[in-house]
Amino acid sequence: MAVSANKIKPRLWHMRLWPSWVLVFTLYLLSFLPMAAKQQLGKRLGRLLEARLKSRARVADCNLATCFPEMSNEARKQLVQDSFIACSRGFLESTHAWWRDMSLYCDAAEVQGLEHLIDARSKGKGVLLIGGHYSIFDFALPLVACHLKNPGYVYRANKNPVIDRMIENGRRRHFGIRPFAKRELRPMVSFLKKGGEIWFACDQDFGGKTELFVPFFGVDTGCITSPSYIAKVSGASVMCVSHLRMPHGGYRVVFSPVQVEFGADKQKDTEVWNRYIENTIREQPDQYLWLHKRFKTRPKGAGNVY
Secondary structure (H helix, E strand, C coil), X not given: CCXXXXXXXXXXXXXXXXXXXXXXXXXXXXXXXXXXXXXXXXXXXXXXXXXXXXXXXXXXXXXXXXXXXXXXXXXXXXXXXXXXXXXXXXXXXXXXXXXXXXXXXXXXXXXXCHHHHHHHHCCCCCEEEEECCECXXXXXXXXXXXXXXXXXXXXXXXCCHHHHHHXXXXXXXXXXXEEEECCCHHHHHHHHHCCCEEEEECCCCCHHHCCEEEEECCEEEEECCHHHHHHHHHCCEEEEEEEEECCCCCEEEEECCCCCCXXXXXXXXXXXXXXXXXXXXXXXXXXXXXXXXXXXXXXXCCCCXX
């Protein structure tokens, strides 16, 4: 982990960021824990955070009440706690991806739909893989990237430069993966035209950047249409991808069939990837990032969810 001072920007050593360096070193030490210990610690941490982070617990509860109105209060309360546990485990799993060897997990993960990935490559251009924010977070990146020939991913920088450095260095150490900021549309298009393969999780609420609303669990949900634009301009094949921690403790990656004519109709495209994410969530509902305000931006006249 040691890095010479001349390789780190001077501003990262500012006194106000010293606590962040302490946090990074603590997470580095936690990465050495066996995976079974990470899972147990994640369970305890999730329960603790659910009890302490009342505002986030309320967000998760509102999301679940909106998406699963038929669910009882008791079942919903349990799912909120399960979601905190899943996310806490995912965060600790991410420390493994940032600093430890991932080859064992890449080899052991169940993979479905590789034939679809081969089909996508056969089209002659790159591949745009649309994903979602499931709870294994950065641990999922190498599980997907190990099956790609020229991998890339889309990211949003963390406001804390020390934490951003930790996360991005951890991601980029795998398989020569190339990062693209969300605004780097031209470089993305160029990369795809040359046969690159980009993973893009576009399922969050981007506020004022919302371009249209599509059904998500029967609720009109604000979405961006960047995937449609990228696909149309680059000519890339488009497919969806999911990555879950399974109940038995293993991991599974699923590549969907190629989405035919993706890029021709933004509304239809956005409905396609939202429906795929919804179907994945229904299989393992605790695995989604319910702590995010997915319904923050509302259509005109619609009530506030939160």
